[in-house]
């Protein structure tokens with residue numbers, strides 16, 4: 001699901017690096033890290049009194065920095081504050097051509113996405129920017145957002161991702177834990193399973209990416225890997241990273257292993273061959289001891305797509321069976 005489509009959506013987002021918009025040193029440092037995406041934050045990583053200056057610091061960093069190879073996102077404040085419209089206007093007017101998406105936090109219903117979409121269109125028209133190029137990332141961070149996630153995910157063609165915000169979400173539902181991403185003590189199963197699956201279904205229904213939020217114990221890379229591994233196993237495309245130490249781990253966890261990548265490419269070749277005229281136009285075939293068919297091809301496409309987006313190369317080639 002991570003290869004860019006014709007509209008440039010579905011870019012790789014294995015690691016999505018949070019960078020406080022008020023800190024020029026962090027903005028500089030982020031440019032050298034191998035994260036697939038950066039998001040420059042005007043919301044919770046930016047103190048209320050620093051937000052106005054941070055808008056301009058972000059515009060400068062986007063226009064003058066070297067963000068080659070990274071998806072460039074700015075997280076604005078949510079619509080219940082008085083900051084949102086100015087965040088969007090200042091950042092998009094100032095740096096629109098150097099910006100890929102706006103991330104909207106604490107989304108509660110489809111109208112909040114529609115409002116952002118309309119505002120973006122007006123700015124693009126006024127400034128002569130390409131209409132509709134700037135995407136939207138929607139964060140689900142409370143019960144209302146989760147209950148409305150289907151309509152939120154379908155609210156605008158600009159949407160690229162649905163993002164789980166565990167810290168705000170845990171607070172909003174009174175979860176009995178202070179350790180973001182870890183299981184609340186005393187609960188015998190995975191307390192996040194329903195939430196993650198709910199978001200994933202809505203995202204997939206609308207061909208969007210699903211992204212897991214932050215893991216705050218930044219020195220515990222093993223803990224990060226474990227929590228990221230759970231989201232990756234379900235089908236998530238990536239996870240937020242808050243520290244350089246988490247970047248490599250996220251890139252690894254959300255890429256297929258070399259073995260799985262090779263296997264997926266072989267399935268695709270074998271399926272192409274067996275359905276071709278020279279392969280006998282068959283609907284299924286054997287690849288070694290494994291029977292493959294159209295459903296195997298779909299599964300292989302997902303893994304191969306993730307591997308290609310991660311820049312992996314094959315280490316084996318398909319040999320058609322002897323006639």
Ligand code: GLV
Nearest residue numbers: 165166167168213
């Ligand atoms: C992220 O915004 C979170 O609340 O976890």
Ligand code: MG
Nearest residue numbers: 141165167168
């Ligand atoms: Mg949040």
